[in-house]
Amino acid sequence: MTETIALLGCGFVADLYLRSLQAMPGISVHSVHDRDMDRLSRFCAHWQLRAEPELGAFLGGLPKGCVVLNLTNPAAHYTLNKALLEAGHHVYCEKPLALDLGQAKELCALAAARGLLLASAPCSVLGEAAQTLGHALRSGTAGPPRAIYAELDDGFIPQAPYAKWHSESGAPWPHEDEFRTGCTLEHAGYYLTWLISWFGTVRKVVAASAEVLPDKAGLGGVAPDLSVATLFFENGPVTRLTCSIVASHGHGIRIFGDRGVLSCDASWDNAAKVRFAQRRALRRRLVENPFPRRIRLPQPTHPKVKRWGAAAMNFMLGPAEMLDALRENRPCRLSAEFALHLTEVTLAIQNAGEDAGAQVMTTRCAPMEPMPWAK
Incomplete structure (x- = not known):
């Protein structure tokens, strides 16, 4: 069909x-x-x-x-x-x-x-890397999670040769829209969706944002190009999330648990490796295993796509989930409540400026049902 x-x-x-x-x-x-x-x-x-x-x-x-x-x-x-x-x-x-x-x-x-x-969007939350980390959290691989550090820093984009970036059919990278919208609204969702899918509602956001690179592409003052947020979940660990088009490229996430550290280095790669480094005492020092163990889910998971540009993501996982939910007459994992809560948290970070302080969220969202192959 x-x-x-x-x-x-x-x-x-x-x-x-x-x-x-x-x-x-x-x-x-x-x-x-x-x-x-x-x-x-x-x-x-x-x-x-x-x-x-x-x-x-x-x-x-x-x-x-x-x-x-x-x-x-x-x-x-x-x-x-x-x-x-x-x-x-x-x-x-x-x-x-x-x-x-x-x-x-x-x-x-x-x-x-x-x-x-x-x-x-984004729908990478339905991808193998996010679902593998979610499975590891539910399985207690690292023990109870106590804190999370996540980065969505893209490098010094205003100096990048973005005028040469074109899609397959010839569309230019929309740098004006990207700069006017801001990297937080454009990119924070790549980890916020993962976090909300695992832990549900963010009850409070404490963030700061700023435009530290003025006059990008001759546009004058536009959206913040740097944001740092601390997220307090109703039922999850305190999380720090950074977004920028200033800091050196880094798309990693680290989950610090009682037994060690879960990590993934590439949020824009559905097949990115998920690793666990156990923590232990060695003589008089506390160390993390320098050769972390890779965690895998049973295969197959979902269709993969080859890398194009900066990403190796199947952008159709979200629409496919909607079609499956309609055909099976069940709730969609990417619900309106999920989209709304994601939007509120993202806007709170984007618009924080210097003086927002603690912002209490007004929307709620339950954790997401794992994909069938990740249960």
Whole structure:
């Protein structure tokens, strides 16, 4: 049985979804819309898809209850998510769900009222690395977790040759949107989704954010390019999360438990190695095993994709989970509540500035059901 999705927006990230789709049999694309006709034509010609130049015709021509991937610029997410829901379609939105918490809450209420699914990227939380770490936590491999350090630092991006970065179909890396939106809204979710899936609700955020590299690409003051957050969970360890496009590249996470340290070095690689270094006393010193043991889940897990650029992620794991949930008539792991809580925590970090202090979260989210192959 072939299931159908549609794409709204075909910029840089859309090619990553289509490359991932090649690894996901049984899912087809009904149609694609983008406001840029040249980009739409180029993308659809490259992937041999049907273009729909008019938004109204796109919305009205989709099958009832279609899962639509909103891959547009972040500033358009709220407006287009609302239009999709009002048209009766399930929505999978690239991050962030909205740029304002009130708007995100409105979208979730609308989805609930219409009986529609609303989910937000990133979906790497459904990938093998995140699920392996989750399994190790549930199994007590490292003992009770006491603290977590996570980094999403991308290097000194304003000096990178980003003008040369183009997607498979030729779309340029959208540096203006990236800088205006900010690295926290763009990237914090890659570890926040993992953390929330394991521990559930973040009850309080203590964060600071700043723009330490002004005038990026001649844009003047834009979004913070550095943030540091301490997260306090209702039922989880205190966590420190950093996001920047300043500090040297590092996408690692370390979970410090009573028995040792669980770690993963590459959040953007679904097949990244998960390791456990046991802690022990050696003579008069306390040491961690310099040759950590790799932790693996039984195979197979999910379809993998080859590395393209900075990532080796299957971007279609999220839409596939939505389709599976609809077909099986069960709750979707990427629920609207999950997306809303992710949005609130991310916005709290992004907008913290120097003086926000402790911010109490107003939304809640239960831990995520593990994937069947990770239980």
